[in-house]
Amino acid sequence: MTNDTQTPPTPATGPDEPGKRPRRLSSVPLFTQPPHPSPPARARATRGALPPRPGEPLPEPPLPPLPAHLVEAVEAVEVDWSLVARLRQRASEQIARAEHADGTPSDRADQKQRGLAIVIDLVTSANTERVDAGSPAWEPAHLHALTKAVRDSLFGLGRLQPLVDRPDVENIEIAGHDHVRLQLLDGSYEAGPPVADSDEELVDFLVFLASRSETSARSFSPAQPNLDLRLDGGARLAATAWVSTRPQVTIRLHRLVDVTLDDLAANGTLTDVQASFLRAAVRARKSIVVSGAQGAGKTTLMRALCGEIPYEESIGTFETEYELFLHEMPDRHAMVRHFEARPGAGEVGPDGRPAGEYSIDQLLRNSYRQNLSRQIVGEVRGAEVWAMLEAMESGSGSLSTTHATDAENAIHKLVTCAMKAGPGITPDLATRKLAQAIDLIVHVDLDLTVGTGAGAGAAGQARPRRTVSEIIAVNRGEQAPGYAVTHVFRSDGAGPGLPHVLPQEYRALARYGFDLDAFLRAGRGEVA
Known part of the structure; x- marks a missing residue:
């Protein structure tokens, strides 16, 4: 005879019930720790080789096949x-x-x-x-x-499209419709063809391009004569008209997005010891500023530094125009919340902001509920330095770039940027805040040498050589100028910086993989 009587389910017991063992939090699904995700196998990619992601422009439909x-x-x-x-x-x-x-x-x-x-x-x-x-x-x-x-x-980009499509072109410089220069990947230059039949036609096309962009439409007019635009596909365009005798345009093409510190060590940009130090500094959540001249390779080094952030961390990037493209590298970063500021395009409102503007400050403030492990403010050229400081003061280990002639001068440059926020900002206040927030400044030196040998650019042309010439540690100073710096790496004038003086507190980076013995063996490296 079949017994149809079913045993009633055992009721859940609470921790206060007598005779019952309290349940461990790890047995409750909400508190169970899932295994850490492993990053998928890396695939080296150049800009444009990745499949389209949600919200990005689709590739152009192909033309009929050509023999x-x-x-x-x-x-x-x-x-x-x-x-x-x-x-x-x-x-x-x-x-x-x-x-x-x-x-x-x-x-x-x-x-x-x-x-x-x-x-x-x-x-x-x-x-x-x-x-x-x-x-x-x-x-x-x-x-x-x-x-x-x-x-x-x-x-697409009209007469600019064939130039953008060339894989050997890194930058396109335009000073009028018929004065075009192309900078190639090897650093050499060549003259480019006219990109319009007149300056007026070029300006009209730029206006059309700015308003048509799928991803970041901007205004370009006599009232707003400067244009910074991320083109569909990722290149960055900067243009000026009406305040110069001829329209000025520069297009930067991000050819290599996935780059590592080991790659930069292999091509001579930095040494293995510098790579070891910077890798450990990122993992130890040090706040780092990368400085250098225009075209020195700051963004490239920044991408390599970001590549050392552990895969599982949730990262937020805050940029005026997308340049880091961390969100396009899912094999390197499990979660990237990417934000791009929006310039205003209307009249200035009672709050002093142009209508429609959404600044990096606002983006950063509204990101604090996004469960971010790190907040990375991209390039600092003005008052956005305060957003950089806010991100660094959180202690999570932020990174930014700025233009400067050397590592220590980057502090002075950032003070100038901070003072643009208003008359209430004094140099002393800005210096004190920067000295408290920044841990390291890494300077990329751009050296133009002339040569015709192997590895040089076109005969007789200047070929850029990029090296990490300085890495300095920044601390608060008791007396003027309000900060103190220690040259951890310093160049002797030729090549990347050599080990110099390591502040005592940076010995702890050995826990994060820093090769302290190699630092002490190389050059005149010593511990303060």
Whole structure:
């Protein structure tokens, strides 16, 4: 006979019930510690090689396949840019009519797919009209080049797109539509082609580009003559017009995003001992400022330092324009909350801020409920130094960059930035706050040498050499100037800095992997 009687479930017992053992918190699911996630295998990546992530612009739809033997022919085609402008206008009108007929606006991906089909049809029609008028038909290479130019003008960077697409170009410098210079990855320069038919056309395109951006639309006008823009795809554009005789534009292309301290040691930017010291400093949550001239490689070193943050930590980045791209490296960082400031585009309100502005200060303040392990304020050029100080004073180990001629001068530069916040900020106050918050300043020296040997740039051209020439420890000072510095590493004038004097408290970095013996063996390293 089957017993259908079921044993009733045992009621949960509380810790105060007599005769019952209290339950351990670890047995309650809420308090059970999950195993630490292991970072997936690293894959070295360059900017643009990563798959699109949520919220990022989708890649351009591909053009019809081109036979390999025509690739060089396409690059040699001289495109009629006046025709490109006319076809772009027609394509834009057709896309607008199609969306109006659908009754609902399409998303960006649909626009690009529909736009490419329209562009191909328009180019084919233009070729037919050309033949009907008695002219020879365009060769396949010409058709491909024209189609790409119209597509780039419609959805990309127009005449700038071929320059941005070149893998050997690191920076694009423009001083007027027909004065273009390209800085290559090896540090050499070459002249670039005109990027517009006139300065007015270049400015008009920049205005269009600023308003069209999918990710960070900005205003660019005589009332706001400076433009800092993150382009779709990650490059950074800085432009100025109306306050100079010709429009000035610089585009920085972030080619290598995933870089490590070991990589920089291998290419001579720093030594193995410096890498060991900096790696341990990051892991010990020291607050670090990276200083250097424009183009010295501050952001590259910053990415390498951030790469030493343990994988499982939750990181927050706060930037005026995205440059670190830590959020695009899930194999390096498990959780990155990335924030980008938004400049105002309207009239100044009662609070003294332009309408629509959302500053780094506001971003940082509102991040305190995001459960962040570290707050990283990117580049400091002005009053955002106070956001940097706030992040560093939390004691979690922050990092920032600034422009300066040497490590100690970075303190003076940051004092100047702090005083921009208002007349109530005195040099003494700013110096005292900086001396309390900053642990280390790492200076990247940019040296221009001329050479034609192996590894040099083009013959007779200056080739930049980047080295970590100084690492100083910062402490509060009892007397003027209000701070004290110790040169942990100092260059002898050639190459990266050598071990110099290690403050006693930094011996503890050995617990985090610092090779103290190597420091003492190398050069004249000593402990204070």
